[in-house]
Amino acid sequence: xxxxxxxxxxxxxxxxxxxxxQPIISIHNMKKWFPVSQQSILFSRVVAHIKAVDGVxxxxxxxxxxxxxxxxxxxxxxTAKVTVKLEEPTEGSVYxxxxxxxxxxxxxEELAVKRQLQMVFQDPYSSLNPRRxxxxxxxxxxxxxxxxxxxxxxxxRVLEILAKVGLEDYHALRxxxxxSGGQRQRLGIARALAIHPEVILLDExxxxxxxxxxxxxxxxxxxxxxxxxxxxxxxxxxxxxxKHVSDRVAVMYLGKIxxxxxxxxxxxxxxxxxSVSLLSAIPRPDPRIKMDRxxxxxxxxxxxxxxxxxxxxxxxxxxxxxxSKVTPDLEEVxxxxxxxxxxxxx
Amino acid sequence: xxxKPILELKDVYTYFYTESGIVEALDGVSFDVMKxxxxxxxxxxxxxxxxTAHSxxxxxxxxxxxxxxxxxxxxxxxLDLPDLQxxxxxxxxxxxxxxxxMTSLNPIFKISDQMTEVIxxxxxxxxxxxxxxxxxxxxxxxxxxxxxxxxxxxxQFSGGMRQRILIARALALQPSLLIADEPTTALDVxxxxxxxxxxxxxxxxxxxxxMLITHNLGVVAEITKRVHIFYGGxxxxxxxxxxxxxxxKHPYTYALFESIPSLEADKTRLMTIPGNVPRLINPPKGCRxxxxxxxxxxxxxxxxxxEHKFGRGRRVACxxxxxxxxxxxxxxxxxxxxxKEEV
Ligand SMILES: Nc1ncnc2c1ncn2[C@@H]1O[C@H](COP(=O)(O)OP(=O)(O)OP(=O)(O)O)[C@@H](O)[C@H]1O
Ligand SMILES: Nc1ncnc2c1ncn2[C@@H]1O[C@H](COP(=O)(O)OP(=O)(O)OP(=O)(O)O)[C@@H](O)[C@H]1O
Ligand code: SF4
Ligand SMILES: [Mg+2]
Ligand SMILES: [Mg+2]
Numbered sequence: 118x119x120x121x122x123x124x125x126x127x128x129x130x131x132x133x134x135x136x137x138x139q140p141i142i143s144i145h146n147m148k149k150w151f152p153v154s155q156q157s158i159l160f161s162r163v164v165a166h167i168k169a170v171d172g173v174x175x176x177x178x179x180x181x182x183x184x185x186x187x188x189x190x191x192x193x194x195x196t197a198k199v200t201v202k203l204e205e206p207t208e209g210s211v212y213x214x215x216x217x218x219x220x221x222x223x224x225x226e227e228l229a230v231k232r233q234l235q236m237v238f239q240d241p242y243s244s245l246n247p248r249r250x251x252x253x254x255x256x257x258x259x260x261x262x263x264x265x266x267x268x269x270x271x272x273x274r275v276l277e278i279l280a281k282v283g284l285e286d287y288h289a290l291r292x293x294x295x296x297s298g299g300q301r302q303r304l305g306i307a308r309a310l311a312i313h314p315e316v317i318l319l320d321e322x323x324x325x326x327x328x329x330x331x332x333x334x335x336x337x338x339x340x341x342x343x344x345x346x347x348x349x350x351x352x353x354x355x356x357x358x359x360k361h362v363s364d365r366v367a368v369m370y371l372g373k374i375x376x377x378x379x380x381x382x383x384x385x386x387x388x389x390x391x392s393v394s395l396l397s398a399i400p401r402p403d404p405r406i407k408m409d410r411x412x413x414x415x416x417x418x419x420x421x422x423x424x425x426x427x428x429x430x431x432x433x434x435x436x437x438x439x440x441s442k443v444t445p446d447l448e449e450v451x452x453x454x455x456x457x458x459x460x461x462x463x
Numbered sequence: 464x465x466x467k468p469i470l471e472l473k474d475v476y477t478y479f480y481t482e483s484g485i486v487e488a489l490d491g492v493s494f495d496v497m498k499x500x501x502x503x504x505x506x507x508x509x510x511x512x513x514x515t516a517h518s519x520x521x522x523x524x525x526x527x528x529x530x531x532x533x534x535x536x537x538x539x540x541x542l543d544l545p546d547l548q549x550x551x552x553x554x555x556x557x558x559x560x561x562x563x564x565m566t567s568l569n570p571i572f573k574i575s576d577q578m579t580e581v582i583x584x585x586x587x588x589x590x591x592x593x594x595x596x597x598x599x600x601x602x603x604x605x606x607x608x609x610x611x612x613x614x615x616x617x618x619q620f621s622g623g624m625r626q627r628i629l630i631a632r633a634l635a636l637q638p639s640l641l642i643a644d645e646p647t648t649a650l651d652v653x654x655x656x657x658x659x660x661x662x663x664x665x666x667x668x669x670x671x672x673x674m675l676i677t678h679n680l681g682v683v684a685e686i687t688k689r690v691h692i693f694y695g696g697x698x699x700x701x702x703x704x705x706x707x708x709x710x711x712k713h714p715y716t717y718a719l720f721e722s723i724p725s726l727e728a729d730k731t732r733l734m735t736i737p738g739n740v741p742r743l744i745n746p747p748k749g750c751r752x753x754x755x756x757x758x759x760x761x762x763x764x765x766x767x768x769x770e771h772k773f774g775r776g777r778r779v780a781c782x783x784x785x786x787x788x789x790x791x792x793x794x795x796x797x798x799x800x801x802x803k804e805e806v
Contacts, residue, residue: 151619153611167619189605189623189654239622243565283739287483294524295481298562298645299508299678321622324648325562327678329722329736336737354623354651393650419607 130226134214141178141348142200147173147209148372149195153421163364168420169195171372172209174447177316182342182349184205184363184380186356186395190420192372193352195238201236201351213316232262235314239299239321239352245293250290251304255279258312278307283333300327306334312339318350323358335362356396360384365453368392371418371428374447378454388456388463391429427459433462468495468511468696469640469672470519470557471480471626475532477518478509482743488514488527490696490751496640499670501663503683504702505719510644510742512676513562515693516642520559521549536640555585558638560646562676564625568617574601575613585636598633605654623650628657634662634665640672645665647682659686684708692716695741695751702777712779714756750782758783 120163138169146302150166170192177183185193198204200211210217235258238244245254252275259271276286282295282303293301302325310318319338335358341347347447353359359366360380367377368389376389387393418424430440439459447457454463477489496502504512512762518529520681523540534541536557541549553559569577575594578601583593594613601609617625630646641662646772647655663686665671673689683690683704692700692715700713711717718736738755741747747754753763760783764767768782781787 186651188651189627190621194621233498240563240565242563285739285742287744290483291481295479297509297513303508322646325508325645325678327505328680328719330508330740331678354655421608421611 130229131216134216136179139215140212141179141214142350143176143212144173144196144200145210145212147196147199147211148207149192149199149204150207165421168423170199171205171420171423173369173372175367175374175377177350179315179348180342180346181364182351182362184359184366185256185350185352186354186359186366187375189354189370191369192420193369194320196369197236197320197350197352201234202231203236203320210417221286228262232258232312233315234318235309235316235405236310236318237305237320237322239324241298241305241325242293244305244386245308247293249292250289251279251291251293254293254304254310255289255311258261259307262312274311278311279304281310281337282307283330299327299330303325303334304332313345313347315346316348316350318352321354322351324353324355331358338362368395371423372420373428373457374455375429375458376454376456377447378456382454386399386454386463388450388454388461389429389458390433390435390460390462393462394432394434414452427457466497466500469498469500469537470674471495471535472515472519473533473535475515475518475534477514477523477529478539479524479525479527481526481744486743487746488696488741489518490741490746491530492532492693492696492698494698494701495675496672498639499672500668500689501673501675501687503668503687503690504674504676504693505680505683505690507680507719507736507740509679509694509743510693511743512693513644514696516559516644516674517603519642520553520557522553547628550623554581554636554638555644556638557640558633558636559642560626560629560644562644562648564622564629565617567629568625572616572618573616574620574628578613578628578635581632582635582670596635599633600635603634604628605657606631609683623654624648624690627654627658628661634661637669639673640674642676644675644676645678646675647677647679650717664685680708692719695746696743697751697780698778699752699780700778703775706774706777712777712784712787713781714783715752718755750780758787 119156147170149170150168152163153165153167154161155164199206206219210219213230213234255275255278256271259274260312275289279289284300285305293304294302302322306322323334326334334459338349342349351362352458363380365378366383368375368379368391370391376383376392383392384396387396418428418431426441426443427445433440437460445457445459447455450456450461450463473493475489475492479486479488484638492515501803503587504515506512507670517523519534519541529542536552575597579590579593582596583590598609598613601613606612606624606627617797619630626646633641647658650658659682662673666673677683687704689702690704691698692713694715700707700716722736741751749765750763750768753759763780768780770778770780771784772778
């Protein structure tokens with residue numbers, strides 16, 4: 118079967134973009150604040166904001182995988198949702214192939230952007246409509262983006278992608294609740310991959326999978342990336358997975374990027390004190406090894422009232438007075454190694 | 464030490480009836496959990512881990528049924544218990560943390576409502592005390608500003624926070640047995656360490672028994688004492704965690720260790736177990752692993768392998784386990800450990 122979709126390509130929106138010199142996605146000072154309101158019988162009043170994303174700067178080059186790591190609740194999913202236009206940013210902008218996706222667009226342009234930017238959601242169950250059969254769920258993106266494609270071809274493509282994620286033909290006739298957790302996660306992946314978008318944001322795509330099936334999915338992603346020059350943003354908390362899949366890694370803390378560098382360098386020349394403590398906390402598959410961890414001291418900070426200055430300073434082993442006063446910028450300390458810290462380790 | 468199982472599954476069969484046929488999800492599963500003991504249940508996606516938990520609590524969907532076997536909790540066969548009594552067991556005696564955090568939290572109620580009611584019911588305290596207990600347990604699992612955030616709705620929390628809310632709710636009930644289905648999958652390592660620490664504490668303080676369902680072998684190594692390895696609806700290997708990790712005896716267990724992505728690996732292809740996860744409608748005859756097993760012979764495709772028992776409570780269901788020496792796992796693990804020292 119043919120696996121390209123070129124014949125269906127209609128819009129040539131992105132002619133001004135140069136893949137060699139410009140990132141495929143760049144995010145500038147993205148903020149997403151959620152209002153916290155106090156309710157009484159008559160009115161509700163905004164009393165504070167959850168600063169889920171608070172000034173994120175990052176970019177993705179065509180064909181690479183950028184890994185995103187960071188504590189639970191630090192804003193990874195929110196960053197991804199804004200990047201694929203599921204949420205509006207409070208501030209800042211997202212450029213996809215040189216185009217600001219939050220500027221007004223025609224419907225055709227909008228569809229073209231949505232087709233090329235797909236997301237695999239963290240919670241596989243709530244992102245799959247329980248009343249629809251798997252066949253229809255995975256076929257849906259074809260119905261939206263390739264309305265002229267023949268039904269038989271759509272169906273064949275659905276079965277092809279199901280097989281690639283390790284599911285069988287008869288699974289196409291089942292409903293989401295009839296699958297195990299890991300099988301559901303693979304349904305979400307199949308759905309996003311089916312139409313070969315150029316950029317896929319994968320939010321914890323393998324967290325519910327055992328190592329063997331996980332390896333199968335990671336290999337599949339690797340092959341697709343090679344064959345179609347896909348770009349991935351890969352959110353995961355498992356650092357061995359991140360190390361395995363990523364070309365570069367961005368470390369996030371409390372709504373900000375703390376460090377971003379090529380993968381090998383991050384593990385070899387860890388620059389940010391937060392990254393250092395993160396790397397020391399990895400559990401190892403050997404019951405005889407006793408842990409030697411830097412357990413983070415201090416309260417888990419709140420995105421409602423983030424600390425002044427560097428958001429990490431109350432828990433940082435290197436913090437000085439300056440850190441509580443001035444917020445460090447994300448700076449290119451060495452070529453391609455960005456760190457937001459007043460006293461980096463390198 | 465007088466060890467007595469708090470939970471014992473004996474030869475449990477659970478089937479699902481679907482249009483395409485009967486799914487033999489559990490095919491004669493036997494294992495036990497001692498009082499106060501952390502036990503791991505490990506196996507690949509779709510092998511029946513969640514169905515084991517649901518069978519134990521008797522919360523299978525309509526098309527599913529435990530057709531034979533015994534599930535003994537504190538000496539009582541749960542499968543014979545009237546519904547009313549079973550309801551009292553759930554939550555108070557056996558608490559469960561579900562795999563899908565979003566489906567076990569009701570989207571239209573605040574977290575406070577979803578926690579205080581059960582806590583008040585099971586701990587027999589006032590709503591006000593229950594609220595205090597709830598806030599304290601949220602605080603313990605690292606939800607900052609718990610007093611403010613407890614009035615939020617589930618969708619306002621991140622994936623990992625929802626998972627922690629469920630852990631907090633289960634632990635606040637002070638059960639005797641905790642069934643935790645992938646409780647830390649959405650958690651980053653630092654929070655994971657913290658949550659595992661809390662669970663360990665509870666275990667020592669309250670003598671909490673635990674069935675920890677997970678595919679994360681790092682977590683298994685760190686927190687469980689014994690482990691049961693599942694494959695295609697059966698237990699293929701059981702024993703002390705240490706023994707199995709150092710010297711896996713079943714070909715599947717061995718293959719499982721081989722496919723762990725290690726910290727030293729580069730961006731290359733990972734080892735996978737060749738072949739597919741077995742279908743559970745018309746599953747492979749004989750040993751369910753035989754189509755993917757390097758060591759399989761004719762007998763493997765014909766006869767269900769008997770369970771070999773040896774050592775301190777070790778069980779292995781394989782025709783050829785005596786001829787195979789699979790302690791290669793040891794080297795692989797030591798390699799990984801050595802690399803870790805450098806990092
Ligand atoms: N719709 C919403 N309304 C209010 N707050 C929200 C909403 N969505 C997310 N938040 C808050 O924003 C913060 C960041 O959430 P996000 O889901 O981005 O975290 P995350 O980094 O993906 O965490 P995890 O690893 O646990 O999934 C959290 O404090 C969360 O409670
Ligand atoms: N309601 C159902 N109807 C039909 N088959 C089902 C149903 N629920 C589960 N199954 C099947 O039973 C098998 C065991 O499922 P189970 O949820 O126990 O897997 P698991 O070991 O928990 O996997 P995971 O790690 O992916 O969560 C799977 O093959 C699944 O497809
Ligand atoms: S019984 Fe045979 S097929 Fe099954 S694991 Fe042992 S050697 Fe392999
Ligand atoms: Mg998330
Ligand atoms: Mg499961």
